[in-house]
Amino acid sequence: MSHLPVPPPPSGPVPWDKAFALAVLAGMLRIRRMEEKCAQLYGEQKIRGFLHLYIGEEAVAVGALRALQPQDNVVATYREHGHALLRGLAMNGIMAEMYGKREGCSRGRGGSMHLFDRATRFYGGNAIVGGGLPLAAGLALADKMAGRQALTACFFGEGAIAEGAFHEAANLAALWQLPVLFCCENNLYAMGTALARSEAQTDLCMKAASYGMATVQADGMDVVAVFDAVQRSAQQVRSQGRPVFVELKTYRFRAHSMFDPELYRDKAEVQAWKTRGPIHTFTARLKAQGSLTEDEFLVLDAAAQAEVDAAAAFAEAGTWEPVEDLLRDVHTREGAA
């Protein structure tokens, strides 16, 4: 089993005012505590089916989504709970969706992998690897044709770059000059397959650049670096009306999904990456520069936990879809049995 080298943890001053820095920290804590609760509820069989946790990768969703604007579209993968939450979906609706309850954001029909919310322009949650990429190109094409000033941010794993869907979407986005921000969450493994075991060319930016688009690489474990990279890239997409590819190098601390025995990487590697954990390195930097006290941290963390507990109670008290609704949103003629 290869042991991948671990870069030093992000460090140095955080160039943000205190209110913004604390809001960013609160965002990462909300995702972390929500997902820890999901893992617990999965163990209790309250949440069933698939569950892919984002623990360790929070800096990507928080840094990136903070850099977008409300009119922008967001498309994500099956590891999308954090993106949905940060985009503005209510935690109650997310948690009820995990349970499969009618009060869920997709009325309990989608589950963990298909969170969706038209109001915040969050176009899912997608179980198919690479499935969001053509959708993102389509949304951006629609905006361009309608003269709408917005970009479409598409989040996907490095595993999706092995799919034809990536190459088709990248080609059309570059050819037709579509405002797509390709955000590659490179966590080094596609399920149990390390990048170098499946790709002859492991430089993902080089692949994207071959379609004639600008590329940027940033440390996805550093929320400051993610925000900077995505903000600059989003600005470029808006001003030039062309796609940009951002590679965010990150690492997941948990298994691929709840069914993964994780035999492809050793515990020492995971432990080493935890020293780069986005929450504790960001907290340490803020404390070192006097922008955060331990008490302030505890208040934020307690607020996140309280929100999670309330959301779990909301989901628990939710209702199952009635049998009469079984054909709702199914493509049948109205009234057909």
Ligand SMILES: Cc1ncc(C[n+]2csc(CCOP(=O)(O)OP(=O)(O)O)c2C)c(N)n1
């Ligand atoms: C088209 C397709 N092929 C295979 C799968 C099975 N599958 C689910 S997740 C996954 C790995 C994807 O890895 P990556 O894109 O790097 O995302 P990550 O899970 O690391 O965030 C695969 C192969 C799928 N869901 N869809």
